Amino acid sequence: MTTIQYIDSAEQLPLLCEQIKQAAWLALDTEFLREKTYYPKFCLLQIATPEWVVCVDPIALPQLETLFDAIYDPNIIKVFHSCRQDLEIFHQITGKLPSPVFDTQVAAPLLGFQDNPGYAMLVSSFLNVNLNKAHTRADWSKRPLNEEQIQYAADDVIYLCQIYQVMIQKLAELGRTDWLIHDFAALENPELYLVEPEKAWLKIKGKNKLTGKQLSIVQALAEWRERTAQAENRPKNWLLRDEIVFDIAKLQPETPAQLADIRGMDMRIISRHGVALSKLVSEAKLRPPIPLSLTGRSAKKSQQQEAILDILTALVRIRAEENQLNPSILASRKDLEVLLFDDDDECPLLHGWRFSMAGKELVGLLKGELSLGIAVDKINIINN
Structure with a gap:
């Protein structure tokens, strides 16, 4: 059983930073409270590799600049599950974001999981372990934390290490290691964490x-x-x-x-x-409102428009089946509506692996460069 080190004194940080510098990747998680504040209150930072696991107490150690400097090393991959809130905390504290990141929730659909699978589901599926969720609603700001709370928090990165190793192996076997580069880079955009x-x-x-x-x-x-x-x-x-x-x-x-x-x-x-x-x-009352975005998808669609969406959906289903993916992971109906009606460069079908797999062909269909044909019981993509 992995020994969990609890770090709550500044004297312990230099050794931890040295350990981090030796790692190729880190599994990371945070515990925080937000029920009574606008900004999340940072209560615990969990870090693990296959060799060691630590829980750092940011309440006892408000000055963690050297630790974050070590974590932010661009040569170290930062592994999270559902990282948006964790990265929000990192950005709030340091004013910048770590890179590169790997999010197991984002990667899981490429291995046959539903969109946005929960952490417990991945742990159960990959490791056949049922997580104890007794402390899900714990007040992580109270001190001292008991042994059960520390073990619960550490489990989130202990199992994350194991999941990550299984996932990268499976992605490599399927030739999908590079498919997520754009998705992960998007998570490192500071605008995601700034509220205007x-x-x-x-x-x-x-x-x-x-x-x-x-x-x-x-x-x-x-x-x-x-x-x-x-x-x-x-x-x-x-x-x-x-x-x-x-x-x-x-x-x-x-x-x-x-x-x-x-x-x-x-x-x-x-x-x-x-x-x-x-x-x-x-x-x-005396000034005009900022106009709502008036797009084709905000109004009732014509039968012709619905038919075009059905054709686009057919291509998505074909490419998803070829790659053993759930079609909704490749593109939802909403994604197709954005592609059809909006001039929106943020459409996921225009970027990354989705563009390579289906987006490029969908754009070709809409421009009339490609068409669909039927041969016996099979739909073919035809160059016009």
Whole structure:
């Protein structure tokens, strides 16, 4: 059984940094809390290789620059499972992102798994181990951590090491080692981890059903909520829940007293921000909203458009079957709609292994350079 080293003193860090420098790759995970804050509170960092495993206490050791410098060595592969939140913490602390990364959740569909498989599923499938999830909701900020918590946290990187080694071997056997280069590089884009308050309204569902004035108010409130939550380091829904944002947009209160008439409105928020919110509503009503993106896929599609999507889907199914993939991993219906209707370079079918496998041919079909033909019971791709 691997001995878990718990690091909570600065004197232990130099040796750990030396160990890291000798590694070709590291399995990494974090434990954090976010229930009461806007930004995640960093509570534990787990690091492992096949030879050793450590848990680093960032609460006891707030100064970890030398450790992050060692981890960020570009010659060391950083292995995560579902790394977005881990990388957000790394970016928040250091202002930059580690590279290169390998995400087992991203890689798993190329080995026959569903999209975005959970860590426990991969551990069970690859290693026949059922993880104990008793501490999933633990308060990782409390000290001291008990032995069970430390073992639970360490297991996340101990098994990640084993999964990674199995995955890279299987990917190599299938000739798919390089397929994920673009996907992993995309995870290293700092823009993924920066929230722009002026664009916060884009994440609110149901906005397309609002009138012009209502939409303008929602846009103003969403930006205010994001900026205030960041400044106060509080969950944005503690300020205004989405349903309250919509109620304000529909009722358009222009005084704190009118705000107080809205069901569910927190009186503490009115006391602290009522004047500012009222002014925000009054001003937003007088200016045009940022227009919603009007694309073909936002409107009802014609029968011809649906038929074109069906043809594109047929090609996706052919290429997915040839490569023993679930078609939805290669391209969803939504991906095909983006390709058909939008001039969007972010479409996943235009990049990486998806472009090589099907995207290039799909573009050729849409440009009329290729067509589909039927020979007995088989669909063929024909150059025009």
